[in-house]
Amino acid sequence: MSRIVTLDEFIIKRQNDFQYATGELTGLLRDIGVAAKIINREVNKAGLLNILGAAKSENASGDTVQKLDLYANDKLIDCLKNSGECCGIASEENEHFIPIKEIEGKKAKYVVVFDPLDGSSNIDVNVSVGTIFGIFRRKSDLSKPCEMKDFLQKGSELVASGYVLYGTSTLLVYTTGRGVNGFTLDPTIGEFCLSHPDIKIPNRGNYYSVNQGYYLKFDIEMRRYIDHCCDENLRLRYIGSMVSDVHRILFQGGIFLYPNTRKFPQGKLRLLYECNPLAFIVEQAGGKAMSCQLERILDLPLGDLHQRMSIAIGSPDMLDEMKEFVERYKVPEYKEEVVEKEGAS
Numbered sequence: 001m002s003r004i005v006t007l008d009e010f011i012i013k014r015q016n017d018f019q020y021a022t023g024e025l026t027g028l029l030r031d032i033g034v035a036a037k038i039i040n041r042e043v044n045k046a047g048l049l050n051i052l053g054a055a056k057s058e059n060a061s062g063d064t065v066q067k068l069d070l071y072a073n074d075k076l077i078d079c080l081k082n083s084g085e086c087c088g089i090a091s092e093e094n095e096h097f098i099p100i101k102e103i104e105g106k107k108a109k110y111v112v113v114f115d116p117l118d119g120s121s122n123i124d125v126n127v128s129v130g131t132i133f134g135i136f137r138r139k140s141d142l143s144k145p146c147e148m149k150d151f152l153q154k155g156s157e158l159v160a161s162g163y164v165l166y167g168t169s170t171l172l173v174y175t176t177g178r179g180v181n182g183f184t185l186d187p188t189i190g191e192f193c194l195s196h197p198d199i200k201i202p203n204r205g206n207y208y209s210v211n212q213g214y215y216l217k218f219d220i221e222m223r224r225y226i227d228h229c230c231d232e233n234l235r236l237r238y239i240g241s242m243v244s245d246v247h248r249i250l251f252q253g254g255i256f257l258y259p260n261t262r263k264f265p266q267g268k269l270r271l272l273y274e275c276n277p278l279a280f281i282v283e284q285a286g287g288k289a290m291s292c293q294l295e296r297i298l299d300l301p302l303g304d305l306h307q308r309m310s311i312a313i314g315s316p317d318m319l320d321e322m323k324e325f326v327e328r329y330k331v332p333e334y335k336e337e338v339v340e341k342e343g344a345s
């Protein structure tokens with residue numbers, strides 16, 4: 001039997017892959033791994049602890065916040081505050097970014113963005129949820145507190161991203177821009193162990209994933225593409241937790257869609273800590289991610305921390321096909337023509 005490789009060992013071995021191989025990013029990834037283990041412990045015993053249910057508050061995006069959302073948020077913030085490698089945090093659960101003070105005069109170079117618990121409406125019914133994270137190198141002056149510009153970086157500037165899936169087993173998947181690797185938590189030794197090296201997404205697959213209940217609220221071109229998925233007898237799978245749905249697509253091939261709707265004209269999912277980290281992973285695995293207006297997700301500029309975006313993500317051939325449908329069926333934007341009256345100056 002081949003020897004087990006733990007997440008910590010793997011990260012250290014891969015340290016030289018990083019452009020700035022000083023061990024700081026390595027430390028940060030390990031700290032996120034520790035937070036994931038703590039969150040996992042709580043997610044697994046949620047039903048036992050009277051911790052289920054809504055916390056009776058709303059987050060910056062107006063969603064009902066679950067108690068476990070707050071627990072996961074607090075644990076990640078704690079781990080990152082004590083890591084010494086992170087100078088700021090932006091989270092789905094905090095309206096503003098959180099600057100982190102220096103530890104023992106050390107000037108931290110990274111900021112971390114995250115969705116502490118994605119798909120949290122699934123918690124009360126024992127269905128998979130996850131944590132999504134992204135890491136950027138700061139842009140601002142190292143000797144000063146972090147600034148908004150450190151967070152509002154395009155996805156193409158991510159130095160690392162990943163997710164943790166609290167499912168039938170607990171899996172951590174991450175990339176630093178040199179492929180994608182997956183680690184399963186072995187509960188007997190409390191370590192994430194390399195279980196899925198060099199993950200590659202299939203060129204196409206049999207699954208499509210979309211909230212088909214909103215079909216009539218989608219633009220015509222998206223409806224035509226979804227009709228095509230039905231015609232092709234693709235299997236519809238929709239968990240309602242982006243991280244779980246995209247995880248299936250990453251491993252088995254297919255396409256995940258969250259188009260703009262009448263309720264969410266820009267799309268529902270958040271660009272900074274949902275779309276970008278998963279787009280980086282999927283691209284690194286050989287897939288594609290674009291908005292439903294066909295822009296590459298990782299190239300999109302950010303206006304604010306909680307900016308929403310439509311998304312199509314998954315197998316490359318299926319994304320190309322979706323693009324063709326959008327181009328073919330898109331209704332041209334109506335522009336009022338200004339007709340100058342003859343003789344007018």
Ligand code: AHG
Nearest residue numbers: 115117118119120121211240241242
């Ligand atoms: P979160 O739990 O972090 O607020 O995210 C929920 C998101 C995402 O995970 C999922 O894909 C989507 O909301 C589901 O939305 P609908 O219920 O509108 O389909």
Ligand code: MN
Nearest residue numbers: 115118119274
């Ligand atoms: Mn989410």
Ligand code: MN
Nearest residue numbers: 092115117118
């Ligand atoms: Mn969330």
